[in-house]
Structures are given as C-alpha cells and as structure tokens.
Amino acid sequence: MTADAVAIQVTGLSYSYPDGSKALQEVSFQVKRGERVGFVGANGAGKSTLLLHLNGILQGKGVTIVGMAVTKANLKSVRQKVGLVFQNPDDQLFCPTVFEDIAFGLRNLRIPEDEVGRRVRESLRTVGLEGFEKRSAFHLSVGQKKRIALATVLAMQCDILVLDEPTSNLDPRGRREIAALLEQLGGTQVIATHDLALVRKLCSRVIVLREGGIVADGEPRTILNDEAFLRAHDLS
Amino acid sequence: MNHAFLDAHATLDSPLHRLDARLKTVFALCFVVVVVSTPAQAYCAFAGYTVLLLSALVLSRLPVGFVLKRLALVLPFVGAAAIFIPFLPSETVGGGYSLGWGGLAVSRSGMLVFWNILVKALLGAFSVLLLTSTTPFPQLLLGMARLRVPRVLIMITSFAYRYIFVLVDEAQRMARARDSRCYSHRWLWQAPVIGQMIAMLFLRSYERAERVYLAMLARGFDGSLPAEKPGTLAARDCVCACGVSVVVVALRLCAL
Numbered sequence: 190m191t192a193d194a195v196a197i198q199v200t201g202l203s204y205s206y207p208d209g210s211k212a213l214q215e216v217s218f219q220v221k222r223g224e225r226v227g228f229v230g231a232n233g234a235g236k237s238t239l240l241l242h243l244n245g246i247l248q249g250k251g252v253t254i255v256g257m258a259v260t261k262a263n264l265k266s267v268r269q270k271v272g273l274v275f276q277n278p279d280d281q282l283f284c285p286t287v288f289e290d291i292a293f294g295l296r297n298l299r300i301p302e303d304e305v306g307r308r309v310r311e312s313l314r315t316v317g318l319e320g321f322e323k324r325s326a327f328h329l330s331v332g333q334k335k336r337i338a339l340a341t342v343l344a345m346q347c348d349i350l351v352l353d354e355p356t357s358n359l360d361p362r363g364r365r366e367i368a369a370l371l372e373q374l375g376g377t378q379v380i381a382t383h384d385l386a387l388v389r390k391l392c393s394r395v396i397v398l399r400e401g402g403i404v405a406d407g408e409p410r411t412i413l414n415d416e417a418f419l420r421a422h423d424l425s
Numbered sequence: 426m427n428h429a430f431l432d433a434h435a436t437l438d439s440p441l442h443r444l445d446a447r448l449k450t451v452f453a454l455c456f457v458v459v460v461v462s463t464p465a466q467a468y469c470a471f472a473g474y475t476v477l478l479l480s481a482l483v484l485s486r487l488p489v490g491f492v493l494k495r496l497a498l499v500l501p502f503v504g505a506a507a508i509f510i511p512f513l514p515s516e517t518v519g520g521g522y523s524l525g526w527g528g529l530a531v532s533r534s535g536m537l538v539f540w541n542i543l544v545k546a547l548l549g550a551f552s553v554l555l556l557t558s559t560t561p562f563p564q565l566l567l568g569m570a571r572l573r574v575p576r577v578l579i580m581i582t583s584f585a586y587r588y589i590f591v592l593v594d595e596a597q598r599m600a601r602a603r604d605s606r607c608y609s610h611r612w613l614w615q616a617p618v619i620g621q622m623i624a625m626l627f628l629r630s631y632e633r634a635e636r637v638y639l640a641m642l643a644r645g646f647d648g649s650l651p652a653e654k655p656g657t658l659a660a661r662d663c664v665c666a667c668g669v670s671v672v673v674v675a676l677r678l679c680a681l
C-alpha cells in the first residue's frame with residue numbers, strides 16, 4: 190500500500206488525563222482513504238479521547254494524518270483535513286444564528302465573505318436544512334442540531350470526517366436520517382458510537398475499544414455477530 | 426423548551442423592524458441622553474417625546490399590552506428609589522402641602538424631583554424597549570459590531586445570549602429532578618440543597634465552556650476574530666433617522 194492511500198496512521202498512542210486516569214494505552218491502527226470505520230466500546234472505553242487526537246485537540250506521539258504528523262506546527266493544516274463533530278451539538282453550536290455557526294470555521298480559514306455565504310447555503314442543502322440560516326440553534330430539535338453541527342464541518346470541506354456518537358439522543362427516524370446522510374456523503378469517515386446497527390449498516394470495518402486498548406479490529410459481520418464477544422466487552 | 430422571553434416580537438415585520446440596527450441603536454442611546462438632559466419643568470418637551478415614542482409604537486405593530494407589561498417592570502425599581510423623595514423636607518422652595526398626619530408634608534421641589542425620575546426612567550425604558558423588541562438579538566449584535574464595538578465584548582454578549590437558554594433548561598431539569606423526589610421548600614435542613622444545585626450549575630457551565638472552546642479549536646479558531654465589515658446604510662433609513670432627530674432636537678431646544 191502506498192503512503193498516499195493512508196488517511197490516518199496511529200502508532201502506539203497512549204494518553205493519560207491530568208488527573209492520572211489512563212484513557213488510551215498503546216493504540217495502533219490505520220485507516221485507508223475512503224474507508225468508513227466504526228469505533229465501538231462501552232462508556233469510558235476511550236473513544237472520545239481517541240477522536241480528540243485525530244484533530245490535534247489533544248496532541249500525542251504517533252498520530253499522522255495523510256502523511257502529516259499532528260504537531261503544533263501542523264495544526265492548521267491538520268484541522269483543515271480533519272473535521273470533528275462533537276457528541277453534544279450544544280457544545281458545537283455557540284453562535285446566535287445557524288449562519289454564524291457554519292461561517293465560524295470558514296472565517297477562521299480567512300475565506301472571502303461571498304464564498305462563505307455560498308458554502309453555508311451549500312452545506313445546509315447537503316444536510317437537508319435549506320433556509321435555516323437565520324434560525325437560532327437553541328430553538329431546533331436535537332436531530333436538526335446534530336445535522337447543523339455536521340454542516341459546520343462539511344462547509345470546511347475536510348477530507349476526513351470524525352464523528353463522536355452521531356446518533357446518540359436521537360429517535361429512530363433521526364438515527365435513520367443521520368445514517369442516510371453519512372452514507373450519501375462518503376469519503377473517509379471515523380465514527381465513534383454505541384449504535385451497533387449504524388456500524389452494521391455503514392461501516393466496512395469495526396474497531397472495538399476497551400479500557401483504552403484495541404481488543405478487536407475487523408469486519409462488522411464477523412465481530413458484531415459474535416454474541417459472546419459482545420457480551421464480554423459490554424456491548425450487548 | 427421554548428424561551429422567547431428576550432426578543433419575543435423581534436421577528437414581526439414593520440417599518441421599525443426593517444430599519445437598520447445600527448441607526449436604531451445609536452438613535453435609542455442619543456434619545457436617552459437627550460431625555461435625561463431635559464429640565465424637569467419642560468412638560469411640553471416630555472409630552473412631545475411621549476407622542477414620538479407612541480407613534481413609533483403604532484408603527485412597530487407591537488402588541489400594546491406586551492409593551493405596557495414590560496414598562497411596568499421598570500416601575501418597582503423607580504418607585505423604590507423615588508417614593509420617599511416628595512416627602513423630603515425642603516428648605517429652598519416654599520409652598521408644600523401638609524398631609525395632616527405625623528407631620529408628613531409633600532414639598533413642591535420634592536414632587537418635581539419625583540416626576541423627573543419617573544418620566545425619564547419611563548421614557549428611557551420605552552425607547553430601549555422599542556429598540557430591543559423590533560431588532561432580533563443577532564442583528565443587534567451585528568449592529569454593535571458594525572459600530573466598532575470591540576469584538577470580544579460582542580462575543581461575550583453573544584455567548585451569554587446563546588447559553589442563557591441552555592442554563593435555564595439545565596436549572597429547570599435539576600429543579601424538576603429535585604422536586605420529583607419529594608423536595609419541599611418548607612424545611613430548613615433542605616436549604617443546603619439549593620447551594621448544591623448552584624454549585625452543580627456552576628460546575629456544569631464551567632465544563633461546558635471548556636467543551637465549547639475545544640469545539641472552537643477543532644474548527645481552526647486561533648484566538649483572533651475576523652472583524653465585521655461596516656456595510657452601507659440605506660439612504661431611506663438615513664433620511665428617516667435625520668427627520669426624527671430634527672424633531673427631537675427641536676423639542677429639546679424649545680425646553681431651554
């Protein structure tokens with residue numbers, strides 16, 4: 190495999206929070222371009238901590254994004270490549286209007302204002318919420334908020350989408366809509382979730398985390414149908 | 426949950442709603458200054474101001490009841506500050522009214538001071554109320570940005586506006602969870618619960634602030650905020666603002 194075909198390379202990544210809790214221990218994996226990988230694991234397994242490393246919010250040794258090491262010097266380019274959607278949209282949508290929220294990342298990239306407007310409209314159309322520019326995020330439903338949060342990242346046209354629990358707190362219809370949206374978007378995607386149905390439907394590969402380490406990595410068909418394994422790792 | 430308590434009618438459509446937010450902001454502030462600087466005895470001027478604001482109210486199509494209710498909110502504060510003033514003994518101006526009990530008397534200068542505070546507070550509140558209920562909050566912020574108010578101040582205001590709803594939600598959920606477990610306000614030994622709730626709210630807000638900051642970093646935030654472009658004013662809006670300004674200045678001058 191050529192280096193060009195690798196989107197994410199993580200080698201021997203460990204991380205402890207300042208209070209001493211070991212969140213990640215010697216994690217290694219590789220994600221190919223265009224691959225859709227699901228990370229599953231019980232609460233506290235380290236999924237969110239891992240995702241924060243992919244976008245350089247946390248900087249550990251051994252994380253490489255399309256050949257670029259995630260270091261302070263590379264942060265800007267890394268964040269342009271990797272779009273991170275947080276679990277709670279209320280954390281991600283902090284502006285008075287949806288437009289401002291989506292424009293925020295674009296303005297940080299110093300993109301001209303008319304291009305900003307165009308991209309905001311386009312990303313809203315992609316997530317199926319055309320005409321929501323002037324709305325305030327706090328008056329939207331959870332499903333709508335989640336889709337707007339996704340739009341804030343889509344507008345930045347990142348190659349790699351990283352999503353933390355995209356279907357949590359959603360009703361079945363909301364889950365279905367998000368799944369359809371992610372399927373239609375394509376590209377390289379990393380999805381942390383408890384939603385095994387979502388992984389079965391979308392992902393060609395699943396990685397199981399437990400207490401900060403990888404315990405399985407392979408096809409969802411084999412791993413997610415092993416009832417004993419799932420129970421052993423608190424996934425069912 | 427629905428919280429439209431800040432700018433409930435700001436999305437109506439009327440000539441006043443369509444006016445540029447910058448003009449409205451500057452005008453409301455100048456109007457307050459002019460009103461406050463008007464001498465208390467200039468009754469005609471105050472009548473003029475009132476007519477002006479009332480016509481603006483009619484133009485704005487805001488529900489009158491809503492405006493009156495909001496204005497009434499000002500009264501207790503003004504009242505608390507001013508209610509004793511008419512009874513202050515006055516050495517300088519003669520001619521007070523004795524109320525005939527307990528040596529209580531209303532002095533004319535005291536009455537004037539009371540009127541002065543009351544009318545100015547009401548007119549000031551009225552004009553600001555018209556501003557805030559005909560301008561959606563985001564546009565108010567944009568107007569402030571275009572008036573070169575420092576970006577940091579605007580960011581802080583905008584965060585406060587955005588998260589007050591989240592905070593209210595959180596507080597309501599906590600109160601509900603507390604009440605559902607048979608909490609009653611009756612017992613003194615339950616008082617610490619309130620303290621704990623406030624501490625909890627603070628902690629949650631603090632942690633949320635951290636997560637919001639991370640989400641900002643993830644989208645390339647580097648601590649600097651791009652400045653707002655000043656944008657042009659519509660000629661129609663300028664003409665309208667000039668016209669009304671002339672009237673206000675004329676009213677103020679005739680009070681000299």
Ligand SMILES: Nc1ncnc2c1ncn2[C@@H]1O[C@H](COP(=O)(O)OP(=O)(O)O)[C@@H](O)[C@H]1O
Nearest residue numbers: 206208210212231232233234235236237238239
């Ligand atoms: N801010 C933090 N400070 C200290 N410990 C944390 C913090 N965030 C997470 N942890 C700990 O790190 C571990 C992994 O957490 P996390 O990555 O959030 O797991 P997941 O997303 O899989 O539920 C857990 O043991 C958790 O308690």
Ligand SMILES: [Mg+2]
Nearest residue numbers: 236237276353
């Ligand atoms: Mg998590």
